Amino acid sequence: MFFIDTVELTGLGNRSYLAGGATAAVAVDPPRDVDRLVEAAARQGVRIALVVETHLHNDYVTGGLELARLTGARYLVPAAARVAFDRVPVADGDVFEVDAGLALRAVATPGHTPHHTAYVLEEDGRPVAAFTGGSLLIGTVxxxxxxxxxxxxxxxxAQHASAHRLADSLPDTTAVLPTHGFGSFCAAGHSADGHSGTTIGTERKQNEALVKEADTFVADLLAGLDDIPAYYAHMGPANAAGPAPIDLTPPRRADAxxxxxxxxxxxxxxxxRxxxxxAEGHLAGSFNIEGGGSLATYLAWLIPWGRPVTLLAESPEQIAAAQRELARVGIDRPAAAATGGPQDWTADGDRPRSFPRADFAALAAALEPAVAPDAERPVVLDVRRSSERAGGAVSGSVHIPVHLLPGRIGEVPPGRVWVHCASGMRAAIAASLLDAAGREVVAVDDGFANAVEAGLTSVPAPAAPGTDAPGTAHP
Incomplete structure (x- = not known):
């Protein structure tokens, strides 16, 4: 019998896997913090004999090299991936023994990257699972x-062809186990819910690459591509060079x-926090990105790469969790950290800042002509991505996606700014950026469906040539 354990990386929208038999296992696409896979192997009572990469990742720093060093495992990397370290180069069709009766077969699946390789887990020669990395995802690629x-x-x-190669060569019962597609920006389009798992047979019926002919699939795929997080530019080179071991020792403590x-x-x-x-109280000049959730994605996307970062939280445990998450995307060592609350972090003689929160009904009321004459009309700032805004926007709103806001705060018109996104999390980030810049701000902490219900929305006009989004604030 074989087992497959899943290691969730919810903040990045990825999964890693440990699969094996009675005595040995393979680790697939490990994260930077490899202790989770080491612990999974210990629970199963097996040694990690193989560590494999489906591709050089663009969205996180791999722990593969370090995990192979710690365990003595063979480190398998696609042969065409250019790396600066010793590894076992993998070619299409190569087979590697995992344990007695359990083997891993490499299948070239270019598309996400030119060298992308999927791995089929075979029990006594029968395919039972496919680790598809960034090729065949759940419902998409x-x-x-x-x-x-x-x-x-x-x-x-190539993605279309690779998806068909997998589907045509594997039984319908084969489990499909992708690395991306659970919220990751590496997924193209919307990935279906994968909590209950999927199979080749299911993907034949629902996957965009398998139900559309090639030209239609390619046209739709290219039309639906969204913004690329800025920090992705640093992940591939870091993985090709060979990442250093993770360092999770606590950062130095900072006083006010x-x-x-x-x-x-x-x-x-x-x-x-x-x-x-x-919103109720914070250190003036600080930014707010809630711990957990998408902390690593948005902090790494927003911060100028290499800029020192200091973390504030209510407890050391929250600092430690954030430090682990940030290390996965190459923000290795916070410059400092402090725990407690804004009164502890504010220097003598200064006071914490605050700003109000509201919902879309309150925004609708604030925009009423009797309440807001033209000269006093609130500024409404939409910080969603362009693809979201294309489906509807608050009439008269300014559009600057949150990941572009640090460099474009000067484009926000004067006045009190009501900032919104789709649910409130990105609006809170944007509100903190504006507050730090000295702007008067209201964070709309509400679902966008309520903007529709409040009668605030219209469909924006198409973007003019040279703009980066429909309805943007700049020419």
Missing amino acids: GRPDLVEPRLTEQLAR AELAARLAAGEWVVDL SRVAF
Whole structure:
């Protein structure tokens, strides 16, 4: 009998896997913090004999090299991936023994990257699972535009062909176990719910790459590609060079005077508390990205790469969890950290700042002509992505996606700014950026469906040539 354990990386929308038999196992696409896979192997009572990468990842720093070093496992990496370290180069059709009666067969599946390789787990020669990385996801495929813009269409066609190669060569009962597609920006389009798992047979009926002919699939895929997180540019090179071992020793503790000095030096001080707590009171100049959730994605996307970051939280445990999450995307060592609350972090003689929160009904009331004459009309800032805004927007709103806001705050018109997203999390980030810049702000903490119900929405006009989104605030 074989087992497959799943290691969830919910903040990044990825999964890693440990699969094996009675005595040995293979680790697939391990995260930077490899202790979770080591612990999974210990629970199963097996040694990790193989560590495999489906591709050089663009969205996180791999722990593969370090896990292989710690366990003595063979480190399997696609042969065409250019790396600066010793590994076992994998070619299409290669077979590797995992345990007695259990083997791993490599299947070239270019598309997400040119060298992408899936691995089929076989028990006594019978396919039982396919680790599909960024090729065949649940309902969709991995995006083809992360390597080189000139290769995007070619890789999109390769994705279609690779999906069909897997579907045509594997039984319907074969489990499909992708790395991406659970909220990851590496997925192209919307990935279906994968909590209950999927199989080749299910994907034949629902996967975009398997139900559409090639030209239609490619056209739809390219039309639906969304923004690429800025930090992705740093992940591939880090993985090709061979990442250093993770360092999770606690950061140095900072007092109020040091926090003030770091803010004055232009460093980032990030408050990990809930957006409700932050709005009620926070250190002036600090930014709010809630711990858990999408902390790593949004902090790494927003911060100028390499800028020192100091973390604020209510407890050391929250600092430790954030440090682990950030290390997965190459933000290795916070410059400092502090725990407690805004009264502990604010220098003598200063006071914490705060701003109000509201819902879309309150925004609708604030926009009533009797309440807001033209000269006093609130500024409404939409920080959703362009693809979201295309489906409807608050009439008259300014559009700057949250990941572009740090460099474009000067484009926000004067006045009190009501900032919204789709649910409240990104609006809270944007509100903190605006508040740190000295703007008067209201964070709309509400679902966008309520904007529709309040009669606030219209469909924006198409973007003019040269703009980055429909209805953007700049020419």
